Amino acid sequence: MSELRLRNATKRFGAVTVIDGLDLDVHDREFVVLVGPSGCGKSTLLRMIAGLEDISGGDLTIDGQRMNEVPAARRGLAMVFQSYALYPHMTVAENMSVGLRIAGEDKATIRTKVAETARILQLEALLDRKPKALSGGQRQRVAIGRAIVRNPRIFLFDEPLSNLDAALRLQMRLELARLHGELAATMIYVTHDQVEAMTLADRIVVMNAGRIEQIGTPEELYQRPANLFVAGFIGSPKMNLVAARSDGTAVSSAIGRFPIQVAEGPVTIGVRPENIVIGQHEGMTTLSGRVDVVERLGANSFAYVAAGDGTMLTVELPGMTRIRAGEQLDLSIGPEAATVFGPDGALMGRVPDR
Numbered sequence: 001m002s003e004l005r006l007r008n009a010t011k012r013f014g015a016v017t018v019i020d021g022l023d024l025d026v027h028d029r030e031f032v033v034l035v036g037p038s039g040c041g042k043s044t045l046l047r048m049i050a051g052l053e054d055i056s057g058g059d060l061t062i063d064g065q066r067m068n069e070v071p072a073a074r075r076g077l078a079m080v081f082q083s084y085a086l087y088p089h090m091t092v093a094e095n096m097s098v099g100l101r102i103a104g105e106d107k108a109t110i111r112t113k114v115a116e117t118a119r120i121l122q123l124e125a126l127l128d129r130k131p132k133a134l135s136g137g138q139r140q141r142v143a144i145g146r147a148i149v150r151n152p153r154i155f156l157f158d159e160p161l162s163n164l165d166a167a168l169r170l171q172m173r174l175e176l177a178r179l180h181g182e183l184a185a186t187m188i189y190v191t192h193d194q195v196e197a198m199t200l201a202d203r204i205v206v207m208n209a210g211r212i213e214q215i216g217t218p219e220e221l222y223q224r225p226a227n228l229f230v231a232g233f234i235g236s237p238k239m240n241l242v243a244a245r246s247d248g249t250a251v252s253s254a255i256g257r258f259p260i261q262v263a264e265g266p267v268t269i270g271v272r273p274e275n276i277v278i279g280q281h282e283g284m285t286t287l288s289g290r291v292d293v294v295e296r297l298g299a300n301s302f303a304y305v306a307a308g309d310g311t312m313l314t315v316e317l318p319g320m321t322r323i324r325a326g327e328q329l330d331l332s333i334g335p336e337a338a339t340v341f342g343p344d345g346a347l348m349g350r351v352p353d354r
Contacts, residue, residue, distance in 0.1 A: 002028060002063050002153035002186055003027055004024075004025070004049065005059075006025075006049075006059070006060055007023055007059045008021045008023065008057060009022045009048065009057070009058040010058050011041070011044055011045075011048055011056050018041045018044050019041050019056075020209075021057075021058070022045065022210070022211065024205060024212065024215070027186075028186055029186055030187075030202045030203065031187045031189065031202045031203075032187070032201065032202065032204075033190075033196070033197040033200055033201035034207060035190075035194055035196075035204055035205065035206055035207070035233075036192065036206060036213075037192060037233070040208050040209060041207055041210040043159070045207070046158055046188065046190050047158075048060065049077070050077055050079050050156050051071060051073075051077070052072055055068050062076070062153060063153070076152055077152050077156055078146075078147035078152035078155055078156065079155075079158065080143050080144055080147050080155070082158055082160060082162045082163060084143045085143065086131040086142060087131075088130065088131050088132060092118075092127050092128070092131075092145075093127040093128065095131070095146060096117060096118070096142060097149060098146065100149055110149075113149045113151075114149060117149050120179065120182060120183070121141045121144065121148070121179075123138070123142065135168075136163065136164050137164060137171060137172055140160060140172060143160070144160070144179070154185075155185055155187045156187075156189075157189040159191055159192070160172075160189075161191075173199055180200075189201070194233060194234055195236055197218070198222070201218055203215060203216060203217055204218060204234075213229050214230045222235060224350075227346050228241065228341050228345040231270050231339070231341065235272065237302060237314045238314075240271045240272070240273065240276070240313050241268050241341075242268065242270075242271075244266075244269045245265070246260075246262050246263065246264050246266075246267050247264055248261065251338070253269050254307050254308070254309045255269065255285070255307055255311065255313065257285065258285060258333075258340075259335055260335070260338060260349055260350060262348040263342075267340050269338050269340055269341075270339040270341060271313075271337050271338055271339070273314040273316040274316040275333065275334065276313060277332050278315075278317070279332060280330050281334075283334070284332040285333045285334075285335070286330060286331065286332045287331050288307075288330050289328070290305065290329075291305055291323060291327045292304045292325060294321065296320050296321065298320065300316055300319065301316075301317040301318075301320060301321040301323075302314055302317070303315045303329070305329060313331070338350060
């Protein structure tokens, strides 16, 4: 497979800059997910890589070769779109092989490539069917198969699961993860769904307003977000973020005082829902709050608790909790659970894990 590099990549539409001087390296056989809210530029960036959008500035290289002016058809990439875009009058086998037939591949080679791809995607029994006889998940697998038979240098996915229901999205996530391992392929995947990003990626690229906020493994982004934007975007539900103030020796807020030494002034404390525990515990900061709403999800539940000043906290609870709305709860937070962000939103510090 291949490596990709972007240096100072910029995209402008007239006077509007949608990708702003972006640097990114994608390593050989890596699964990189571009994630961010709608309008952050992630799909535009993918289209720049594919050659479907011109690059206004900077450089795109694949395996050291500059690609800015190379047409899309000659970049050796394959893109899978949100829409399946299958030909309704063609069978599965014909849809998968259409690119090879246009390229003039001989029939024996086409049959071999289609058969092998059908085996990988578990489509062997469906090769003679037409799209109308397939489920949504099967159609998306055909679209992915159409990309695989081309043996591309890099696979590009633009929100390929967005049109599927929840059960099919889960199934296809598992299949994509398996596919990445089986093909040992370099893949770049765009989604607005941070759960997809966390479950699929070797590394995640969090984008906002045409810029990269942070790049890292799912664990790095979850456990040590670089700023408030990443802290609020990665995690479902998101990190609790509470206004606070530092006196240079500790940080104080409506949820308590934490022995974290950062520069004096206004700051924000972040605490993940699973790091808030029920009851009063020695060595931990304690507070009391009233339960507003409880979400019961089966294996776990989430309680939305209003602290004394009205600050809302999300608290993760095990199983189908018996806690009900209106109850008063004692809560405890260990000092190592708190992360502090500065007035500019950047990470300032935290107590090291014990």
